[in-house]
Amino acid sequence: MLQNKAFLLLLLSFLLFLNCKEDPGIDRKLPALIQEDNSIAYAEGFSITNHSNFKVLTVNNPWPKAEKTYKYVLISKEDAAKTSFMKDEYDGIIITPVTSIVVTSTTHIPALELLNEENSLIGFPGSDYISSEKIRQRIDNGHVRELGKNEGLNTEVLLELNPNVVVGFGVDGTSKSLKTISNARIPVIYNGDWVEKTPLAKAEWIKFFGALYNKEKQADSVFKTIETNYKAAKQLAQTVTERPTVISGAMYKDVWYLPNGTSTEAQFLKDANVDYLYADTKSQGSLALSFEAVFEKAKHANLWLSPSYYSSMEALQTANTHYTQFDAFKNNAIYTFANTTGKTGGVLYYELGLSRPDLVLKDIIKICHPDLLPDYQTYFFKPLK
Amino acid sequence: MITSKSYTIPFIVLAVLLLLLFMVNISLGSVSIAFNTIIDSFFTNSDSLNNHQYIIQNYRLPKAITAVLVGSGLGISGLLMQTLFRNPLAGPFVLGITSGASLGVALVILGSSIFGGFLATFLLTKWSLVIAASLGSFLVLLLVLIVSSKVRDTMAILIIGLMFGSITAAIVSVLSYFSSAEQLQQYIFWGFGSLGDLDWNEVTIFAIIYGIGILFSILSIKGLNTLLLGENYAKSLGLNIKQSRLLIIIATSLLAGTITAFAGPIAFIGLAIPHVTRQVFNTSNHKILLPAVFLFGAIIMLICDSIAQLPNTDYMLPINAITSLFGAPIVVWLLVRQRKMVF
Numbered sequence: 225m226l227q228n229k230a231f232l233l234l235l236l237s238f239l240l241f242l243n244c245k246e247d248p249g250i251d252r253k254l255p256a257l258i259q260e261d262n263s264i265a266y267a268e269g270f271s272i273t274n275h276s277n278f279k280v281l282t283v284n285n286p287w288p289k290a291e292k293t294y295k296y297v298l299i300s301k302e303d304a305a306k307t308s309f310m311k312d313e314y315d316g317i318i319i320t321p322v323t324s325i326v327v328t329s330t331t332h333i334p335a336l337e338l339l340n341e342e343n344s345l346i347g348f349p350g351s352d353y354i355s356s357e358k359i360r361q362r363i364d365n366g367h368v369r370e371l372g373k374n375e376g377l378n379t380e381v382l383l384e385l386n387p388n389v390v391v392g393f394g395v396d397g398t399s400k401s402l403k404t405i406s407n408a409r410i411p412v413i414y415n416g417d418w419v420e421k422t423p424l425a426k427a428e429w430i431k432f433f434g435a436l437y438n439k440e441k442q443a444d445s446v447f448k449t450i451e452t453n454y455k456a457a458k459q460l461a462q463t464v465t466e467r468p469t470v471i472s473g474a475m476y477k478d479v480w481y482l483p484n485g486t487s488t489e490a491q492f493l494k495d496a497n498v499d500y501l502y503a504d505t506k507s508q509g510s511l512a513l514s515f516e517a518v519f520e521k522a523k524h525a526n527l528w529l530s531p532s533y534y535s536s537m538e539a540l541q542t543a544n545t546h547y548t549q550f551d552a553f554k555n556n557a558i559y560t561f562a563n564t565t566g567k568t569g570g571v572l573y574y575e576l577g578l579s580r581p582d583l584v585l586k587d588i589i590k591i592c593h594p595d596l597l598p599d600y601q602t603y604f605f606k607p608l609k
Numbered sequence: 610m611i612t613s614k615s616y617t618i619p620f621i622v623l624a625v626l627l628l629l630l631f632m633v634n635i636s637l638g639s640v641s642i643a644f645n646t647i648i649d650s651f652f653t654n655s656d657s658l659n660n661h662q663y664i665i666q667n668y669r670l671p672k673a674i675t676a677v678l679v680g681s682g683l684g685i686s687g688l689l690m691q692t693l694f695r696n697p698l699a700g701p702f703v704l705g706i707t708s709g710a711s712l713g714v715a716l717v718i719l720g721s722s723i724f725g726g727f728l729a730t731f732l733l734t735k736w737s738l739v740i741a742a743s744l745g746s747f748l749v750l751l752l753v754l755i756v757s758s759k760v761r762d763t764m765a766i767l768i769i770g771l772m773f774g775s776i777t778a779a780i781v782s783v784l785s786y787f788s789s790a791e792q793l794q795q796y797i798f799w800g801f802g803s804l805g806d807l808d809w810n811e812v813t814i815f816a817i818i819y820g821i822g823i824l825f826s827i828l829s830i831k832g833l834n835t836l837l838l839g840e841n842y843a844k845s846l847g848l849n850i851k852q853s854r855l856l857i858i859i860a861t862s863l864l865a866g867t868i869t870a871f872a873g874p875i876a877f878i879g880l881a882i883p884h885v886t887r888q889v890f891n892t893s894n895h896k897i898l899l900p901a902v903f904l905f906g907a908i909i910m911l912i913c914d915s916i917a918q919l920p921n922t923d924y925m926l927p928i929n930a931i932t933s934l935f936g937a938p939i940v941v942w943l944l945v946r947q948r949k950m951v952f
Contacts, residue, residue: 477799
């Protein structure tokens with residue numbers, strides 16, 4: 225039975241392919257039944273391929289060093305009824321457009337809003353972290369169920385919600401609760417936006433959501449705008465001659481954690497044309513340096529961006545008197561995004577910073593080269609008081 | 610009968626070694642600093658320090674002093690516990706002191722999400738963890754003391770201490786479950802131990818409480834030596850068991866409690882240093898053992914810290930990794946070489 229269907233499918237595709245051949249109006253890159261969708265410019269973690277009546281969403285790096293590639297079929301309800309897939313070939317079949325969704329990270333929230341799909345969100349783990357006003361309203365009206373925590377999702381509630389799709393993220397493999405959910409026939413797809421290596425690549429994951437809602441065009445145009453703004457800001461920053469020196473991070477106990485030179489944070493600083501003192505470092509994860517090394521190198525840094533979670537100068541000083549020795553501390557040149565929060569205390573940068581790299585870059589440019597953007601108000605970063 | 614005279618030379622050697630290592634520890638770090646700068650920085654007014662002098666005076670010196678206090682204090686409290694329980698596996702933490710401290714710290718770091726705002730603002734001060742850890746270990750200790758006045762058998766106290774440990778571990782795991790990643794990271798990092806983030810005020814308070822603990826341990830020397838003969842025999846010699854036990858427990862908890870509060874749970878030192886000392890000095894007389902353990906503990910902690918700093922690189926390692934990684938094989942080697950344990 226299955227084989228028959230597969231054969232039919234092949235035949236169908238073949239006929240379609242023939243059909244394609246006779247149509248000179250279509251620009252084909254591959255002489256196959258598959259048309260690569262080349263609209264993904266920066267992101268390496270996912271791709272979307274168009275087939276005759278369905279799309280395949282491939283996520284190949286849901287977490288660092290992931291060994292398995294995840295493939296999901298995106299198909300309309302009508303076509304799904306007509307088609308049968310080899311279940312083993314795909315990790316999930318999702319009926320598009322998605323009308324009810326559960327996402328698990330605040331970084332997924334802006335995409336819903338940018339695509340005007342915030343009404344499809346029906347559940348979220350740890351909804352206090354969400355800052356988006358539109359979605360906060362839905363939470364307050366009881367339209368979004370609380371699902372506990374990402375590491376220990378409340379499986380029962382999630383099963384009862386029965387969303388069209390759950391967008392999860394894994395840190396190093398599948399979480400148990402996500403497994404249970406996919407066993408219950410609720411498709412779980414992994415989002416690897418945070419694994420991407422550049423700010424624009426992270427932002428491009430809006431196209432991943434675009435595919436779920438059949439809103440590829442809207443996702444493309446949103447991303448285009450962000451990309452154009454980002455590049456324009458970067459261009460503007462290249463015009464300056466004075467590059468202030470910048471230090472970042474803070475100590476935990478006597479170890480100073482800072483973003484390494486290949487991190488997204490460091491790339492923002494590079495694109496803002498500032499002299500990040502640790503731009504040349506290459507390591508996995510954060511740099512963990514001894515206090516004295518940082519003290520010697522960065523005592524005279526002009527600016528200090530995001531001193532960890534500290535929310536005031538006083539907090540910095542009580543945490544460690546050594547901080548007061550830094551020029552940036554003495555000159556009140558410390559900026560943080562930790563105080564820009566939503567109504568329920570979620571840090572806005574963690575939610576929106578990934579999808580709006582243009583705003584992050586402009587913030588940094590405004591702080592480091594104030595003359596370049598005279599009318600711009602910083603969005604995430606505020607001076608530490 | 611061994612007189613303390615025959616130990617004069619090893620003590621002098623150890624004391625000189627301690628001084629040397631103290632200087633070595635201060636001169637090593639991520640930033641290489643010229644020796645004359647090090648000497649200068651002891652005599653420079655704190656308002657006119659350059660970078661290197663600031664590092665020496667306000668970072669390395671407190672760190673080296675902390676290492677001495679931590680190493681010697683843990684060694685001594687380990688010795689006291691091993692003798693009290695007549696168990697070579699006992700360490701400073703068998704009474705549940707660390708578990709109590711961990712619980713206090715866990716409540717502050719992990720509990721802020723559960724208990725809300727008050728604790729979050731409490732976290733702002735550096736003292737919060739120290740106070741929480743001290744309170745935690747003090748409460749556990751109080752329970753142990755109440756219990757030990759009820760039970761006659763010292764072994765029962767050991768079991769009870771272990772039980773307290775299990776209870777606190779269970780509470781910590783519940784707290785962990787409801788905490789955010791950042792909070793967990795903070796708590797886990799506290800568990801790695803750290804010698805280097807104390808300022809002079811903290812070191813002073815640390816030293817005062819530590820001093821009181823040392824005083825109590827000196828007072829308990831006679832009791833310790835008698836206890837070696839066994840509790841029943843000690844009683845027949847007219848030793849007030851309960852009173853000696855109380856002295857020993859108070860000394861240990863003051864030492865281990867403050868050390869855990871200020872430097873986190875430092876692994877291994879408390880268990881191993883008394884064994885190393887016994888192997889080298891080959892005696893069970895606490896009049897000799899106590900000062901020897903003091904010296905050995907301080908020396909080994911200074912060495913461990915110097916290694917953990919990974920001199921002349923920008924990186925460093927958590928102190929707990931070093932204490933066990935380098936310490937355990939040494940103890941194994943000592944025991945194998947001697948073929949028998951001095952205990």
